[in-house]
Amino acid sequence: MIGERLYDLRKDAGLTQDELAAxxxxxxxxxxxxxxxxxxxxxxxxxxxxxxxxxxxxxxLGLTDDPNVYSTQNNILRLPSKLxxxxxxxxxxxxxxxxxxxLSSDQSATKK
Numbered sequence: 001m002i003g004e005r006l007y008d009l010r011k012d013a014g015l016t017q018d019e020l021a022a023x024x025x026x027x028x029x030x031x032x033x034x035x036x037x038x039x040x041x042x043x044x045x046x047x048x049x050x051x052x053x054x055x056x057x058x059x060x061l062g063l064t065d066d067p068n069v070y071s072t073q074n075n076i077l078r079l080p081s082k083l084x085x086x087x088x089x090x091x092x093x094x095x096x097x098x099x100x101x102x103l104s105s106d107q108s109a110t111k112k
Contacts, residue, residue: 001060001061001062002034002037002040002041002046002060002061002062003034003035003036003037004035004037005055005059005060005062006031006034006035006049006060007035009049009053009055009081010031010035012081012082013053013081017031017032017035023052024045024048024049024052026045030045046060046061050069053067053081054067054069054081055067055068055069056068056069067081077091079091
């Protein structure tokens with residue numbers, strides 16, 4: 001299961017096996033072997049894959065179909081994994097704008 005999930009995540013991110021191997025600091029043959037289910041990555045590599053792609057290890061292992069990382073924080077907005085980096089930056093800029101706008105209006109309302 002991890003091979004199929006790894007392949008899909010890598011392709012969705014537009015990465016080659018070489019690029020992902022460099023990110024994870026392993027060799028391309030390891031990525032190929034994991035994707036073809038010829039070998040299983042060690043736990044440290046599974047964690048690295050999960051962190052890089054912002055998915056849970058349970059998702060990688062096929063224990064759940066929900067890729068979301070477990071979190072106890074309520075203020076997280078999950079964005080689609082295929083969302084381009086420029087769109088993510090725009091969302092962050094807009095969130096900063098809204099934070100400034102509403103915090104400023106709250107402070108001016110308390111001064112009156």
